[in-house]
Amino acid sequence: MQNRLLAALPPADYGLVGPYLTHIDLERGRLLYDPGDPIDTVYFPHDGVISLMTLMENGGAIESATIGPEGALGLMAAVSPRASLSRAIVQTPCRAARISAVQLHEAWEKSPAIRKFIDRHTEALFGHAIQSVACNALHSVEARFCRWLLTCHDRISTNTVALTQEFLADMLGVQRTTVTAVARTLQERGYIRYRRGVVDIVDRAGLEAMTCECYGVVRRTYDRLLPGS
Amino acid sequence: MQNRLLAALPPADYGLVGPYLTHIDLERGRLLYDPGDPIDTVYFPHDGVISLMTLMENGGAIESATIGPEGALGLMAAVSPRASLSRAIVQTPCRAARISAVQLHEAWEKSPAIRKFIDRHTEALFGHAIQSVACNALHSVEARFCRWLLTCHDRISTNTVALTQEFLADMLGVQRTTVTAVARTLQERGYIRYRRGVVDIVDRAGLEAMTCECYGVVRRTYDRLLPGS
DNA sequence: AGATTTGTGTCGAGTTCTCGACAGTCTGCC
DNA sequence: GGCAGACTGTCGAGAACTCGACACAAATCT
Numbered sequence: 001m002q003n004r005l006l007a008a009l010p011p012a013d014y015g016l017v018g019p020y021l022t023h024i025d026l027e028r029g030r031l032l033y034d035p036g037d038p039i040d041t042v043y044f045p046h047d048g049v050i051s052l053m054t055l056m057e058n059g060g061a062i063e064s065a066t067i068g069p070e071g072a073l074g075l076m077a078a079v080s081p082r083a084s085l086s087r088a089i090v091q092t093p094c095r096a097a098r099i100s101a102v103q104l105h106e107a108w109e110k111s112p113a114i115r116k117f118i119d120r121h122t123e124a125l126f127g128h129a130i131q132s133v134a135c136n137a138l139h140s141v142e143a144r145f146c147r148w149l150l151t152c153h154d155r156i157s158t159n160t161v162a163l164t165q166e167f168l169a170d171m172l173g174v175q176r177t178t179v180t181a182v183a184r185t186l187q188e189r190g191y192i193r194y195r196r197g198v199v200d201i202v203d204r205a206g207l208e209a210m211t212c213e214c215y216g217v218v219r220r221t222y223d224r225l226l227p228g229s
Numbered sequence: 230m231q232n233r234l235l236a237a238l239p240p241a242d243y244g245l246v247g248p249y250l251t252h253i254d255l256e257r258g259r260l261l262y263d264p265g266d267p268i269d270t271v272y273f274p275h276d277g278v279i280s281l282m283t284l285m286e287n288g289g290a291i292e293s294a295t296i297g298p299e300g301a302l303g304l305m306a307a308v309s310p311r312a313s314l315s316r317a318i319v320q321t322p323c324r325a326a327r328i329s330a331v332q333l334h335e336a337w338e339k340s341p342a343i344r345k346f347i348d349r350h351t352e353a354l355f356g357h358a359i360q361s362v363a364c365n366a367l368h369s370v371e372a373r374f375c376r377w378l379l380t381c382h383d384r385i386s387t388n389t390v391a392l393t394q395e396f397l398a399d400m401l402g403v404q405r406t407t408v409t410a411v412a413r414t415l416q417e418r419g420y421i422r423y424r425r426g427v428v429d430i431v432d433r434a435g436l437e438a439m440t441c442e443c444y445g446v447v448r449r450t451y452d453r454l455l456p457g458s
Numbered sequence: 459a460g461a462t463t464t465g466t467g468t469c470g471a472g473t474t475c476t477c478g479a480c481a482g483t484c485t486g487c488c
Numbered sequence: 489g490g491c492a493g494a495c496t497g498t499c500g501a502g503a504a505c506t507c508g509a510c511a512c513a514a515a516t517c518t
Contacts, residue, residue, distance in 0.1 A: 164464085165465075166466090177467090177468085177469095180468085184467085196464090196465055196466070197464095197465070
């Protein structure tokens, strides 16, 4: 599996970035950026999920968007230098390619194809964010729980996700007890199985029937704007 | 009052767009874009507020971001042609300058200053969106009501906002009866006065004390990234 | 093996908000 | 002036979620 943005680049354009890419493994929980950090490195996940989290004054943190193999973390820094607006942490263990923002900026200056996919990615990520604004205001925790699992499942190659209910509660911005209750009903319906720190996705179709439209909307936005898988 | 982006452009750069700007009045409620519409025109408000709304499948609509004199509507279309992701409607009567996306794109190609402010604006708008994701998940209707009023107040020159509770309920994604209840407590505390279709802001400091941190966070993001008023 | 830490199950009181209903009021239109 | 339509006030049942508390279970450490 390979990052979809990189994979879709024509050879000549890939040649501008390929030599500067470093391949790394990102372990779960690794902190890549905090708000205010200068974005000096751009990460292209090959699989797995990176979460963008908005930090609140009380120390809380809630997920505001995610990055997977269809995109990249810090991509806007290729246009011009900037600071991170959010915290970025590695959600699932992740192979990735990274490149310095400076090198990517040079490629951006030379390649229309690279400028185009960065522009498209920015738009897709914005679309993701505004859909989440609506989702968080309108939809139940149950629907959002399913959406989160499905989005994660799309980006990994297994049916097993390592996460604690406590952590997911933070992501969704709800109480841990609420997550426990939702997880129980999903397990009773046979859509998932879970144990301490692990969730298995058993019946994707079941989750899809229970999530809100936002899952599909965001997914289609990415499919429309960015290279297919 | 003048759009802050345009006002901050050096004369030489302004010369690239000035001749193509048309000044217009936008009446309240006017629909500028719906999802999927090609963005052929960019609007620079001199005062007033334009709302970006995410449409849901059931016909509902909820505000996901706002545009005021510190920014512009459709600005990303200056980079390359695209379709709107959301509905854009005029929230308060609004003087504005408009320019065709094609003309603005030509200015974008020639002027580094224009490219820079468009890039900054995109980032600020993204910051606005991700803060709203968190806000909608974590904060009470009361706090969000105050935030909405304050954000609006920043962008108009009067203490009077024309809006119905029904409409505001849609913006916030809550029931109209909830808005009524919140409005009543704010009036009892002397922060606002309202009557059919009109809200007067009486005590800004009171509203500021009651809103969430998100108001200040978004405002500071704009101040940091874009030209001051 | 025992001790400690971390994650989960459950309970219950309390709050916030939903959702439907209906009456009353204001505004503009004919 | 009267009518129609749009906006607001209020009520009440019920659902969703919060928040604190505590017991229990699984993983980790020594």
